[in-house]
Amino acid sequence: MGNSNTLTAAQIRQAILDNPKKRARDLADSLNIGEAALVAAQVTVGGATKITADPNALIPRLKELGPVMALTRTASVVHEKDGIYDNYHAGDHASMVLNGAIDLRMFPSHWVHAFAVRVEGDESVRHSIQIFDAAGDAVHKIHARQGTDIAALEKLTVDLATDDQPDTLTLATRQPAEAPKSNTAKLDILRSEWDRMTDTHQFLRLTSKLGMNRLGAYRIVGDPYVQRLHPDAVNTALEQLVATELPSMIFVGNRGCIQIHSGPIHNLRKMGPWQNVMDPEFNLHLRLDHIAEVYAVHKPTRRGMAHSIEAFDKDGAIILQIFGMRSDAGDFTEKFAALCAALPTLEKEAV
Structure with missing residues (x-):
């Protein structure tokens, strides 16, 4: 651009x-x-x-x-x-809005x-x-x-309002998504350090230390840490979340902001390539045809295993993550893990 x-x-x-x-x-x-x-x-x-x-x-x-x-x-x-927009927490690297409805992670740079x-x-x-x-x-x-x-x-x-009010802007070139980075020479270290994680936020520090990134690590780490799913698995998961009314956490983000929905979803409406969640206070519009790779991911934490479904586009950029939900209202992670286990894999496609 x-x-x-x-x-x-x-x-x-x-x-x-x-x-x-x-x-x-x-x-x-x-x-x-x-x-x-x-x-x-x-x-x-x-x-x-x-x-x-x-x-x-x-x-x-x-x-x-x-x-x-x-x-x-x-x-x-x-x-x-x-x-x-209640309950704002400032931070030099990352800021947050955290309440029952608006849940954001913002990156001021x-x-x-x-x-x-x-x-x-x-x-x-x-x-x-x-x-x-x-x-x-x-x-x-x-x-x-x-x-x-x-x-x-x-x-x-x-x-x-700023003192200057320009009607044109000089903009930088859009940076491409980072290509997947794996390091098979450090696969054993990846697995052993993965076993020792106590918080999902430790994962990116781990992969960076090993010269990898998220998608690169997922591609090589294998069972029981990750299972590669069929691209249709995201849509199947959304349909199952509606059918079972199982609460989950749906993350969507770009370089500057990550936004999270926590709770059940109720109404799906597919229109062309878009799958849409159309609930009164939450809408999601997802291009199913942009999904190239999907993984079921399992990470240890102090509170138990964190299970997620994570989708990437053809360039390796993450599209969305869906996590099993754990809150004061209940721990739904095991039911979410069962949902993940029933999703179509690349080797076991849905008929």
């Missing part, structure tokens, strides 16, 4: 007018610009205001808005949760551009806050809902 200097703000605004029904990310890709450039072009005409992208300044203010919708996405999946956006429709005005990385890809968005305090949103916009 190039940067937005290839088009003027006026040309970008005209492209938006010419493609009123095209999704922002798709339009940006077709123009070879970052999505943030589409938003910046609206600054001149009053549809957007550039605000600080610093999570420590922005996120604590979001509680004032009341109920909103949090959205985190990649090219393959969109994760939407309704709730209130990738929060580079942010805008408060106002779009006038035929019958209503849509308000949002949109945050982008250095390449102009969206890392997180906050959309107003019916109960959102719009006056508080407008005050936030004024308070956090």
